[in-house]
Amino acid sequence: MVTSTAPSRFRTPAERKSPAPPARRPRLARDLTRDSRTVAVLAPALLMLGLGLWGIRRENSMWRDESTTYQVAHRSLPELWHMLGTVDMVHGLHYLFMHAVFAVWDGGLLALRLPAVLAMAAAASAVALTGRRLAGPRAGLAAGLVFPLFPLVQKYAQEGRSYAMVCAAVAWSTYLLLRALERPRPRLWAGYAAVLAVGCLLNELAVLTLLAHGAVLLRERALRPLLWPWSQAAAAVCAVLTPLVVVSKAQEAQLAHLEAPGPAQLLRFALPVLLALLFACARPRRRGPADPRTAALALAVLPPSLLVLVSSVRPLYEERYVVYSAVGLALLGGFAVERVLRALRPWAAGLLTVAVVAALVPLWLPVRQPEVHMDDTNAVADAAREMTRRGDGVLYVPALRREGSLSHPAEYGGLRDLALARTPAASGTLWGVELPEAQIGARVRAAHRVLVLTDPPSRAGDAPFTARDEAKLAALRERFTLCARHNAGHMTLTLYASDPALCTD
Structure with a gap:
């Protein structure tokens, strides 16, 4: 891939006026930075892991899509391959992965859902690292801790389908994109393309992430020189996805049951979008190559909005298909939380945190009940x-x-x-x-x-x-x-x- 001569480090106007930092930081500063990065990775992942394991069996219930995963993944490889040539190729990669999981450990409901929990934990870490690069360590940690608090995230963290894995792929691809924008190197662009391609193979509609990422580059004048290497990476993702699109197009009859979004679906779509716009009122400090609000808003709003728009002509919208937009919403939430907590005294910040969590618990309980889905x-x-x-x-x-x-x-x-x-x-x-x-x-x-x-x-x-x-x-x-x-x-x-x-x- 072609690299760019764009500057490898983006600095704020205040940084440009100040003397250049020393080439090598003191050892204590390096240790503190390393420790804060470790906390940013581990704390959100552990919180997500705890919330994901809480009530993971959902009173021993299993809805029909999970039942499909369970029984298809238990078929032999020839039987599985035979089926994918006829139907459900869109979920083929996930079925093959779960087939391997059950071959190693046939642990029933726990084995069915644990990969999703681990995937969401990985997504939480990626959200924290992304927020860290966009707006600094405290904002990144806040975003990583906000992500597991969303009821939607907890719901799909406990589901034996591919949506949590897609969320993790989108989160990590966004982080790798920021890395590539800061230091445009072929290996970073290749990593970005590879991770996002896996997400698209798990769910074709993850390709809408490319539009969100492209919008960020177009919006930022300083990043436009990097449109060429990004477009190469995007083309690679599309090339990998194309065979799956061709095969799944022949199997699209299985989507015939989808209808244009009704009032209930539109309300569930509108609430996160409005929440994202509310969070975006906070102005985080810019620390990375892209404006934090632009990057987060694009990911939170564009994919679900585009899917709703397309569904007015060809019904495709389902909440679970764009659950990865929660990555952008968590970034915005983290930026807002960091700004609020910074303005409060420690005791007031602690009380506010406890109050918010207590208010969210009633929303967490229903997603652990059998009634969270249409059947059992x-x-x-x-x-x-x-x-x-x-x-x-x-x-x-x-x-x-x-x-x-x-x-x-x-x-x-x-x-x-x-x-x-x-x-x-x-x-x-x-x-x-x-x-x-x-x-x-x-x-x-x-x-x-x-x-x-x-x-x-x-x-x-x-x-x-x-x-x-x-x-x-x-x-x-x-x-x-x-x-x-x-x-x-x-x-x-x-x-x-x-x-x-x-x-x-």
């Missing part, structure tokens, strides 16, 4: 086990609700899937391949007891019924009696019997 496959599996006996039939309406059973073979092992023709692993799909309508109807009519898992009426439109789903229900209406109905994990379980006498065990 563990609760559904427990209810299915209690309602059925070995040899009973089971139907999933719509078919994609089969997903929850795939990560619970023990609970569903004694039931006969009356509609399944080929298993998900054998067919290279997420939910398997079902029989034609006529064969499904024949199997249902031949059964004596059938458990039906379906969405409750309040969510009946989340996944449309197919002709096969209608055939399942039609066969049940012909000759079956409703025995029991139970709601669990935001799903409805209904037991039917061909003879009322069979309703009782």
Whole structure:
């Protein structure tokens, strides 16, 4: 990559007027600087680790996307590769990583979620180091400690999906970008491109980070000479991402359920943006190559705003897809906190910190409950086990609700899937391949007891019924009696019997 002749160190106007610092700092100053950098790395990471491990099992709940991660990562490598050629290639890198995790340690929910906790801890350290370079040690430490306090960060730190890892990649790529802007060297640009490319391979929409970073360079006149090496790094990221985009484009039917953001989603989008603008009222001291507020605002506001804008034409917006914007929000929050605490006496600063944390605790508790997500496959599996006996039939309406059973073979092992023709692993799909309508109807009519898992009426439109789903229900209406109905994990379980006498065990 081409390097620039831009100055290797950016100084504030006050620094330019003062004599140049000595070439070598006294040993005590070097030790203090090294110690403060260590604190900036460790303190936020330890805080994030503690908050991430607190209630990590979420009362032994697991929602359907996590269930997908769990069951797909437990497939063999040939089965996994077969599936990625058919569906869900966008999450392929994460599935392969989790496959390796489970190969080393099959620790259930803890193994499923611990990588996300560690990733968010790494992101917290990167936020602190980034804030340190932008606005100084105290502002950096404050930003690193603010990051774990966000309920959104804690929520996705405890989720067995890729979003925490994407957040860590974006945070570290931002830090490496600042390093490259201060000392434009090929290895720093290469590191920046490599880390951000990994984040984009974990979630394609992390590519919006490039727009935020590019906006910072365009906004700063002194940084414009570095647009060329940055554009080379950005091109490398896009080149790595392109094959995934091409393959996932052919699989985009799996996003058909997304809709344009509604009022609730827009409100969840608007609140962090407004909070970012409020934090930006503080004026941090500039210590690095870019204006602290510009760099943080670009990352906090641009990616979610662009995704919402695009979603008005092609629905793509989901809060979890841009959770990495919390990196910019934490930087702004840290800058504001540092300015406020600097103006207070130590005892007042301590009281204010305690008061803020106490006010946040009620917001932290709900993200550790099963209700934080739309469903709980563990609760559904427990209810299915209690309602059925070995040899009973089971139907999933719509078919994609089969997903929850795939990560619970023990609970569903004694039931006969009356509609399944080929298993998900054998067919290279997420939910398997079902029989034609006529064969499904024949199997249902031949059964004596059938458990039906379906969405409750309040969510009946989340996944449309197919002709096969209608055939399942039609066969049940012909000759079956409703025995029991139970709601669990935001799903409805209904037991039917061909003879009322069979309703009782």
